Amino acid sequence: MGEADSPARVSREIGLAIDHAACDPAAWDAVMAEIGRLVPGVWPVLQMVDAAGSGLPLAQWGWDPAHIESYEAHYGAVNPWLPLVLSTPTMVSIHSEERMPAESLRHTEFHAGWLRPLGAMTASSGIKLIDADGRLAMLNLQHERARAEREHGRLAAIMEGIGPRMRRAIETNRACFPPSAARVPGETLLDRVADPAFVVTRDLRLVEASRAGHALIAGGEVLRVGALDRVQIRDPGLAGAVAREVALACGGDPADGAPDIASELAPGPVRIGEALWRVTAIGLRQDLRGVLGMARLLTPDHLALVVLRRTVSDGARARHHLAALGLSPAEIRLALLMDGTRSLVEAAGSLGIRHETARSQLRQVFSKLGVSRQSELAVFILRLRQRA
Known part of the structure; x- marks a missing residue:
C-alpha cells in the first residue's frame, strides 16, 4: 500500500470535507460521499441524535434511500448492535464481525428484515464520536463480510484518524447552527x-x-x-x-x-x-x-x-430550584445532604451546626416542600438531582 492509499493520507483528504461541514451542516452528505470515494467498497452513514429533539436525518452515501427510511422508521430501534456501540468508549473503532457477527443474528427480525436485503454488505465497522449530555453521534461503514477481517485494521485507522475532527465539526454545528435559527441573507x-x-x-x-x-x-x-x-x-x-x-x-x-x-x-x-x-x-x-x-x-x-x-452545574440547578420553592440558603444546604446517605446528626456535623439547629431547619424544609418524613425528602432530593 503506497502513500496515496495510506490511512493517514485518506484521513487528511476526508478531513478537508469535514472542515466544510463544520461551517455548513448541509455538507455532511458530501463528507459521506468523500468517504465512499476514498474508501471504495464501503457505504458510510452518520447518525446524530439529540435528546432535546429527535434523531436527526442520516447523512449517507451509497445506500438505497428506501433502506435508510426503513432503518429510521423501525429497524434502528431493534438494532442488536446498538448496545455494543453505547457500551464502547468514544473514539474506539468497533467491528461487527469481531463483536457480534452477522451470522449470530440470523434468527432476529433485524437480520430478516434489514440485513438480508443488503446481500453481501452485512458487516460494519463504526466509531462513536459523541456520547454525552443526551447527545449521540456515530459513524458507520457498511461493507462486505468477506473483506471484514482483511480491512479491519485499515478502516480502524481511518475512522480513528477522522473521528476527532468530525467530533469538533459536529460540536461547532451545534453551537453555530441551532435548528430553530433561520439564516439571514448575508449573515456570516x-x-x-x-x-x-x-x-x-x-x-x-x-x-x-x-x-x-x-x-x-x-x-x-x-x-x-x-x-x-x-x-x-x-x-x-x-x-x-x-x-x-x-x-x-x-x-x-x-x-x-x-x-x-x-x-x-x-x-x-x-x-x-x-x-x-x-x-x-x-x-x-x-x-x-x-x-x-x-x-x-x-x-x-x-x-x-x-x-x-x-x-x-447540576448542583447549582438544584440549589436554584430549591430557592424558587422558598428555602433559605441554610435550608438548601441541609436539604441537599438529606438524600438518604446520612442521618440528621451526620448532616449537622458536616455543616458545623448543632443538632437542634438542624432539626429546626429540617422542619422548615418539610413545610416548604410539602413532605413529612426524611425518606420522602430523600426521594424528593434524588429526583431533583436526576432532573438537574
Whole structure:
C-alpha cells in the first residue's frame, strides 16, 4: 500500500470535507460521499441524535434511500448492535464481525428484515464520536463480510484518524447552527453564533470575535485581551483546555507540545464556580474564511474558531430550584445532604451546626416542600438531582 492509499493520507483528504461541514451542516452528505470515494467498497452513514429533539436525518452515501427510511422508521430501534456501540468508549473503532457477527443474528427480525436485503454488505465497522449530555453521534461503514477481517485494521485507522475532527465539526454545528435559527441573507458565521466565539491564531492572538465574545471580553471576569492582542484566560483549567483545542484544530503535533491524535477525546467541561465551560475549536483554512466575513489575504495561515459554551452545574440547578420553592440558603444546604446517605446528626456535623439547629431547619424544609418524613425528602432530593 503506497502513500496515496495510506490511512493517514485518506484521513487528511476526508478531513478537508469535514472542515466544510463544520461551517455548513448541509455538507455532511458530501463528507459521506468523500468517504465512499476514498474508501471504495464501503457505504458510510452518520447518525446524530439529540435528546432535546429527535434523531436527526442520516447523512449517507451509497445506500438505497428506501433502506435508510426503513432503518429510521423501525429497524434502528431493534438494532442488536446498538448496545455494543453505547457500551464502547468514544473514539474506539468497533467491528461487527469481531463483536457480534452477522451470522449470530440470523434468527432476529433485524437480520430478516434489514440485513438480508443488503446481500453481501452485512458487516460494519463504526466509531462513536459523541456520547454525552443526551447527545449521540456515530459513524458507520457498511461493507462486505468477506473483506471484514482483511480491512479491519485499515478502516480502524481511518475512522480513528477522522473521528476527532468530525467530533469538533459536529460540536461547532451545534453551537453555530441551532435548528430553530433561520439564516439571514448575508449573515456570516460569527453573526450566527449565540455563544462567545473567537477566531484566534495558533498562539491565541485574537483576530475576530462574535457579539457574545466581545461581551465576555468586556466583562473581564473570564478572559481579557492583553499585549499583542493575545487572549488571556484567567482560569488555568479553561486556559489549558482552550490552548489544547486550538493546537489540535491548527494541526498540532507532540513536537509542538500538543497531544497526539490518540488523545483527541472529547474534552470534559471546566468548572469555574457554579458554571461549566465547554470548549470547541475547528481549524479555518483560507477557503473557509469567507463565511466569517474575513479578508483572506490579511489573515495568518493557521487560524481556529473557538466556541465557549457555558452551562450551570447540576448542583447549582438544584440549589436554584430549591430557592424558587422558598428555602433559605441554610435550608438548601441541609436539604441537599438529606438524600438518604446520612442521618440528621451526620448532616449537622458536616455543616458545623448543632443538632437542634438542624432539626429546626429540617422542619422548615418539610413545610416548604410539602413532605413529612426524611425518606420522602430523600426521594424528593434524588429526583431533583436526576432532573438537574
